[in-house]
Amino acid sequence: MTTHIEGGICAPQGFTANAVIAEVKPGRKRNDVALVYAEKPCNAAAVFTTNLVKAEPVKLSRKHIADGKAQAIILNSGNANACTGETGSQNALRMAKAVSANLPVKTEDVIVCSTGVIGQQLLVERIEAKAAELVKGLSKTGNELARQAIMTTDTVYKEVAVETQIGGKKVRIGTMAKGSGMIHINMGTMLGVITTDCAISSAMLKAALEESIKGSYNCVTVDGDTSTNDTLCILASGMAGNAEITTQNEDYAAFLSALNEVNVEMAKKIAGDGEGAERLIECVVTGAASVESARKLARSVISSNLVKAAFFGKDANWGRILCAMGYSGEKFDTGKVCVSFVSKAGKVDVCKNGMDVDFDEDFATKVLSEDAVTIAIQCADGSCTGTAWGCDLTYEYVKINGDYRT
Amino acid sequence: MTTHIEGGICAPQGFTANAVIAEVKPGRKRNDVALVYAEKPCNAAAVFTTNLVKAEPVKLSRKHIADGKAQAIILNSGNANACTGETGSQNALRMAKAVSANLPVKTEDVIVCSTGVIGQQLLVERIEAKAAELVKGLSKTGNELARQAIMTTDTVYKEVAVETQIGGKKVRIGTMAKGSGMIHINMGTMLGVITTDCAISSAMLKAALEESIKGSYNCVTVDGDTSTNDTLCILASGMAGNAEITTQNEDYAAFLSALNEVNVEMAKKIAGDGEGAERLIECVVTGAASVESARKLARSVISSNLVKAAFFGKDANWGRILCAMGYSGEKFDTGKVCVSFVSKAGKVDVCKNGMDVDFDEDFATKVLSEDAVTIAIQCADGSCTGTAWGCDLTYEYVKINGDYRT
Numbered sequence: 001m002t003t004h005i006e007g008g009i010c011a012p013q014g015f016t017a018n019a020v021i022a023e024v025k026p027g028r029k030r031n032d033v034a035l036v037y038a039e040k041p042c043n044a045a046a047v048f049t050t051n052l053v054k055a056e057p058v059k060l061s062r063k064h065i066a067d068g069k070a071q072a073i074i075l076n077s078g079n080a081n082a083c084t085g086e087t088g089s090q091n092a093l094r095m096a097k098a099v100s101a102n103l104p105v106k107t108e109d110v111i112v113c114s115t116g117v118i119g120q121q122l123l124v125e126r127i128e129a130k131a132a133e134l135v136k137g138l139s140k141t142g143n144e145l146a147r148q149a150i151m152t153t154d155t156v157y158k159e160v161a162v163e164t165q166i167g168g169k170k171v172r173i174g175t176m177a178k179g180s181g182m183i184h185i186n187m188g189t190m191l192g193v194i195t196t197d198c199a200i201s202s203a204m205l206k207a208a209l210e211e212s213i214k215g216s217y218n219c220v221t222v223d224g225d226t227s228t229n230d231t232l233c234i235l236a237s238g239m240a241g242n243a244e245i246t247t248q249n250e251d252y253a254a255f256l257s258a259l260n261e262v263n264v265e266m267a268k269k270i271a272g273d274g275e276g277a278e279r280l281i282e283c284v285v286t287g288a289a290s291v292e293s294a295r296k297l298a299r300s301v302i303s304s305n306l307v308k309a310a311f312f313g314k315d316a317n318w319g320r321i322l323c324a325m326g327y328s329g330e331k332f333d334t335g336k337v338c339v340s341f342v343s344k345a346g347k348v349d350v351c352k353n354g355m356d357v358d359f360d361e362d363f364a365t366k367v368l369s370e371d372a373v374t375i376a377i378q379c380a381d382g383s384c385t386g387t388a389w390g391c392d393l394t395y396e397y398v399k400i401n402g403d404y405r406t
Numbered sequence: 407m408t409t410h411i412e413g414g415i416c417a418p419q420g421f422t423a424n425a426v427i428a429e430v431k432p433g434r435k436r437n438d439v440a441l442v443y444a445e446k447p448c449n450a451a452a453v454f455t456t457n458l459v460k461a462e463p464v465k466l467s468r469k470h471i472a473d474g475k476a477q478a479i480i481l482n483s484g485n486a487n488a489c490t491g492e493t494g495s496q497n498a499l500r501m502a503k504a505v506s507a508n509l510p511v512k513t514e515d516v517i518v519c520s521t522g523v524i525g526q527q528l529l530v531e532r533i534e535a536k537a538a539e540l541v542k543g544l545s546k547t548g549n550e551l552a553r554q555a556i557m558t559t560d561t562v563y564k565e566v567a568v569e570t571q572i573g574g575k576k577v578r579i580g581t582m583a584k585g586s587g588m589i590h591i592n593m594g595t596m597l598g599v600i601t602t603d604c605a606i607s608s609a610m611l612k613a614a615l616e617e618s619i620k621g622s623y624n625c626v627t628v629d630g631d632t633s634t635n636d637t638l639c640i641l642a643s644g645m646a647g648n649a650e651i652t653t654q655n656e657d658y659a660a661f662l663s664a665l666n667e668v669n670v671e672m673a674k675k676i677a678g679d680g681e682g683a684e685r686l687i688e689c690v691v692t693g694a695a696s697v698e699s700a701r702k703l704a705r706s707v708i709s710s711n712l713v714k715a716a717f718f719g720k721d722a723n724w725g726r727i728l729c730a731m732g733y734s735g736e737k738f739d740t741g742k743v744c745v746s747f748v749s750k751a752g753k754v755d756v757c758k759n760g761m762d763v764d765f766d767e768d769f770a771t772k773v774l775s776e777d778a779v780t781i782a783i784q785c786a787d788g789s790c791t792g793t794a795w796g797c798d799l800t801y802e803y804v805k806i807n808g809d810y811r812t
Contacts, residue, residue, distance in 0.1 A: 050733065051729060051732035051733045052731070052732040052733070052734075052736075052737065052738070052740060053728050053729055053731065053732030053740050053760075054732075080725070082725065082728075082729075083725055083728055083740075083757070083760055083761055083762070084761060084762075085741065085759070085760065085761045117725065118723075118725025118726065118728065118729060119724060119725035119728070119757065119761070119762045120762060121762070225710055225711060225712045225726070225729060225730065225733070226729075226732075226733040227729065228725075228728075228729050228732060304631055305631060305711070305803075305807070306631045306807055309803070309804050309806075309807030309808050310807060310808065312804060312808045313807070313808025315808065317524075318525060319486070319488065319489055319523065319524025319525035319634075320524065320631070322459050322488075322489055322524065322525070322634075323457060323459055323488075323524060323631065323632075323633065323634050324631065325458070325459065326457040326458040326459030326460075326632075326634060327456065327457045327458070327631070327632040328458075330458075331458065332458070334458060334459050334489075335491065351489070351525065353491070354459075354489055354491065355489055355490060355491045355525070356489070356490075356525045356526060356527070393804055393807075394804060395801045395804055395805075397711075397715070397804075398715050398718060398799055398800060398801055398803075398804060399801075400715075401711070401712055401715030401716060401719070401799075402715050402716065402718045402719025402721065
């Protein structure tokens with residue numbers, strides 16, 4: 001059992017954070033550089049974008065985390081430092097060095113994350129100039145600044161922290177992430193930091209992280225675009241005092257369960273705050289042949305522009321849902337699919353055995369008007385379930401992305 | 407060499423067409439049922455949607471064309487007859503029978519195509535009631551009615567006809583298609599009819615059709631949704647009097663070349679008239695390792711919501727283009743990619759060797775403001791070229807698809 005607590009990334013023992021205004025994007029005077037710091041080197045793991053075009057901080061951070069150790073994470077918004085070549089590579093390293101120059105941490109133990117416009121050189125000297133101030137302000141309430149500093153077109157910050165029991169000890173997990181646009185299902189799909197005071201080996205941390213994203217971050221889409229900068233990094237301070245988890249034992253299962261809970265909650269937050277989104281759409285597929293098949297079907301539905309636009313219009317257009325299932329690449333009995341829409345306003349069945357059922361259009365519109373709507377899809381191919389999260393496609397999405405760079 | 411001619415699907419010898427108002431979609435009083443008729447049985451071939459959820463007319467037409475013969479095609483807009491079960495299956499057959507009851511043609515030689523809303527039963531008796539009138543009005547200028555009758559949210563009809571020389575004879579190819587929404591790159595991606603008076607075997611016709619769509623219809627996307635109804639059908643009357651093409655000889659090459667020309671022109675028409683589109687976007691990738699790789703890269707760029715939204719905003723956001731190439735699954739040297747935008751207003755280089763170049767933003771906006779813009783991408787991985795076509799993502803797309811069904 002987990003309990004939600006305050007403190008985000010600073011909730012687990014051993015972590016502090018801070019953020020400063022560096023004006024990485026000229027003219028944007030808001031906190032835009034964040035630091036998460038562990039008082040001692042941590043076991044660490046990370047997953048990165050699968051995009052062939054990788055941002056420079058991604059390339060650097062992959063090297064720095066290869067040994068399963070990290071102690072600090074510096075993040076900036078306002079510039080992605082992607083498609084920036086050798087200068088960009090140097091600039092990512094300079095961000096890491098700006099941390100190690102001001103703290104007792106090795107440059108190789110600093111993870112670097114950037115988010116923002118692709119293809120413009122990072123004004124790294126602005127970050128360097130603020131590094132001392134950034135370090136000086138590290139505190140246990142710094143999560144409140146850091147969670148804001150990493151936002152781009154996000155309208156709300158995304159943060160979760162929970163407490164659970166592992167091996168008789170209180171263990172905490174905290175996380176923050178930046179979502180919004182260029183979000184798709186192939187891995188990480190944003191910038192995210194997870195901290196924990198659980199004692200767990202780097203190998204088990206990596207296993208848990210990779211397992212956990214399958215049903216959380218890998219099941220979120222906003223616009224189908226996999227970014228160049230996706231990074232999800234987890235640091236474990238070990239200060240909870242539990243017996244270190246080094247195999248997939250009962251304690252590992254408890255840790256994974258809490259991590260899943262945190263990541264699913266964050267995935268929903270990201271989907272619900274997708275660029276321009278008016279509502280969170282959850283798609284739950286039951287009765288599938290396998291979990292992977294259920295997730296793939298759910299992701300295909302959630303990724304469809306036509307489905308997303310129909311939800312914007314509160315239109316119970318279930319035909320588009322079956323269409324999107326049909327091109328998912330998964331096999332299913334098309335003549336046995338049932339579809340319902342569920343929200344706080346109630347439940348409306350719209351498709352039975354692959355065909356139309358009579359339903360009250362006015363009531364359906366009411367169900368679809370809520371802030372969060374679930375598409376419940378029942379297949380007759382097995383007993384497995386999978387869930388994916390997305391949002392509607394709105395005028396605002398088009399507006400935001402028609403004029404983002406300038 | 408081909409010459410463009412008038413007449414569309416009626417241009418080749420042996421074909422007539424017509425359309426009538428059947429009000430398949432209640433209240434929509436416009437031509438909505440079309441018939442294309444060949445005065446004698448034709449060699450024929452077709453490609454159909456790869457969607458697992460196939461509309462009933464698709465299932466029927468696959469059976470009817472299996473023997474490589476067809477003589478008539480009946481098409482309706484206003485209802486897709488998809489997800490309609492056994493009743494839908496009967497209704498598709500009734501459409502074919504409505505033709506064979508009024509013309510000297512076997513039911514098995516009638517191809518049936520439907521487009522419109524998914525999941526509502528087709529009011530087939532309305533089509534049956536108008537079948538005699540539909541047949542009676544068949545004429546050599548009927549293409550003008552038929553090309554309109556198949557439109558849904560299309561704003562302009564799509565029609566092309568060309569004349570060429572094959573084996574010393576004048577050969578004609580005519581075509582019409584319905585495009586607009588639920589258009590993606592996995593095959594046919596719309597309803598299309600191609601007629602020709604070329605003498606060519608069913609096997610060669612099938613080979614030519616399948617080869618031709620690779621660089622035309624398979625390289626078009628509007629919204630990434632592969633429909634349940636995609637059908638592209640070709641009928642060859644053989645009346646041009648050329649020696650029948652039965653192998654992939656010189657005559658076959660000439661026929662394929664003309665067919666490619668026609669299909670590429672149609673693909674561009676469909677992309678340019680994508681739902682809500684303000685401009686046609688062409689993406690040409692050169693210097694790729696293979697033609698397939700070039701096409702896959704081009705298709706990934708053209709499919710990106712973020713790229714499409716940037717074009718709507720006339721924003722020279724080339725970073726999103728590299729990002730979309732990066733998640734295409736294709737390998738390329740990311741540090742050697744060059745990108746330019748080209749239109750009637752001129753050419754602007756925006757990325758060189760994977761990085762930013764200085765360019766005049768005002769001039770770039772001018773280039774991007776034209777009705778048709780080409781994204782020219784130069785890779786350094788080989789000598790192959792591929793092209794794909796799409797359109798921008800606009801408020802109007804969201805509007806159309808937020809309220810299509812009701």
